[in-house]
Amino acid sequence: MGVQHENIVRLLGYCYETRNKIAEYNGKLVFAGYDERLLCLEYLQSGSLEDHISDEPCRLDWSISYVIIRGICEGLKYLHTGSEHPIYHLDLKPANILLDGDKIPKIGDFSLSRLLVSTQTCVTKTFIGTPGYMPPEYIDRQEITPKFDVFSLGVIIQKIMAGQKLHCQYAHTPPEKFIDLVCENWEKRLQATMSTDISLEIKTCIETPLKCVESDRKKRPTITQIVDELDKIDNAKSSPIGQVTGVRKKRDFNKLYASLDSTIGFNDDEPIIIAPPNSVQLVIKNSKEAPLKENNQKVMLELTGGDSSVDRPGLDLVVVLDVSGSMSGEKIDEMKVAMQFVVRKLCPIDRLSIVTFSNDATRLCPLRQITRDSQRDLQKIVNGLIARGGTNISAGLQTGLKVLTDRKVSDGRVVGVMLMSDGHESSGDARQAPVGNVPVYTFGFGKDSDSLLLREVTAKSIGGTFSFARDMDGLTMAFSHCLAGLLTVAAEELYLTVSCVRDE
Secondary structure, X not given: OOOOOOOEOOEEEEEEEEEEEEEEEOOEEEEEEEEEEEEEEOOOOOOEHHHHOOOOOOOOOHHHHHHHHHHHHHHHHHXXXXXXXXXXXXXXXXXXXXXXXXXXXXXXXXXXXXXXXXXXOEEOOOXXXXXXXXXXXXXXXXEEOXXXXXXXXXXXXXXXXXXXXXXXXXXXXXXXXXXHHHHHHHHHHHHHHOOHHHHHHHHHHHHHHHHHOOOOHHHOOOHHHHHHHHHHHHHHOOOOOOOOOOOOOOOOOOOOEOOOOOOOOOOOOOOOOOOOOOOOEEEEOOOOOOOOOOOOOOOOEEEEOOOHHHHOOOEEEEEEEEOXXXXXXXXXXXXXXXXXXXXXXXXXXXXXXXXXXXXOEEEOOOOEEXXXXXXXXXXXXXXXXXXXXXXXXXXXXXXXXXXXXOOOOOOOOEEEEEEEEOOOOOOOOHHHOOOOOOOEEEEEEOOOOOHHHHHHXXXXXXXXXXXXXXXXXXXXXXXXXXXXXXXXXXXXXXXOOOOOOOOO
């Protein structure tokens, strides 16, 4: 119960009971006591990692594969270094790595684990573990060290990266050729979405397990060193929005931030430059004829061609999007279609900022005035979104609110946050986010979305609403209805003069 980490299966409770039952003993029936023990563990919807590894390489999307590799490493690091005495799992394998709905990995099955008082080598007389995942020193001499789990980790990562079939060929393939084969397979799979950052992730994630399975345990890295290598990948990324392809090359794009640190401000919103207004035209929708005597008649009019700077105040809109692992595939494609609609519907007096969240939150662009150029940039950002990681709705919401709080230009402007999520939070608590006077419009996408949480967030805001979208059409329609309310102009005082017009 004391082992608490997002990459460790949670023990929720246990039951211990002693019962008596009739049993045969020395030819006689006797009452015998027996103990019954039950463990209650958290339910993980996506089964074990073993269910998702096939003979062919690259069955899993790269974004999901990387999240799984990273999560297993983080969980193992916690076991080895997170408490006073290290915990050695001793049976790490895909069957013991469970995945939640967002494909976040959690290490489970500690039936063979050992809590050791030191990190020195110990010898056991009992042979434990699973063939194929046990290191040579244990097979030959039953020696247990921290490098036991590291060896098992290396085998797991190899199977994720190469698939079962290619992994079996590793022993007969030179390391350099094996690395090239795995990288080539991933490049073929990713093709147009391949970027420098993803290429670095793939290369590191195949080189690292080769070190982990060294026959000499002294040559294997520690789990801390492995996690440090993965940290270097993230730190070396050329942009805080490494999950967005195509944007990195646009160096003249406004400065991007990815941190919730209060010392970093989002006060780089673009000023509003308005073009000269168009003329306003009155279009009559009903018959032009009416009786000469006094009468009641319904009249429907439409004002067209009006400039929004005259008709309504400008809108500063922040759209906060869920890009966690559960959004991969058709879902993220559907979200992109809905977001393209939002970008097209805004006009030059409006400004838009896009924030995404998975394990953490990233502001992909500042509040940008809607122009033809900015629409193209915003559409590129939307098209480049990739799903990976967990679900931290709280981080996304707080970042979106901070974009509005830190604005330089705010007088006379309407504000709003549109928050879309398809799952339950894996970290954080969005209910605690201080929404203040900002209306927050939440959208639950799909049956697995946390409607209760999203409703509670909306209830705390002034004027916000909750919408449920089952599919792409539903999400686009929900976004459309929300925008209609934000962009509609209501005339409080309208004076209509009706005069006779003689036909010439």
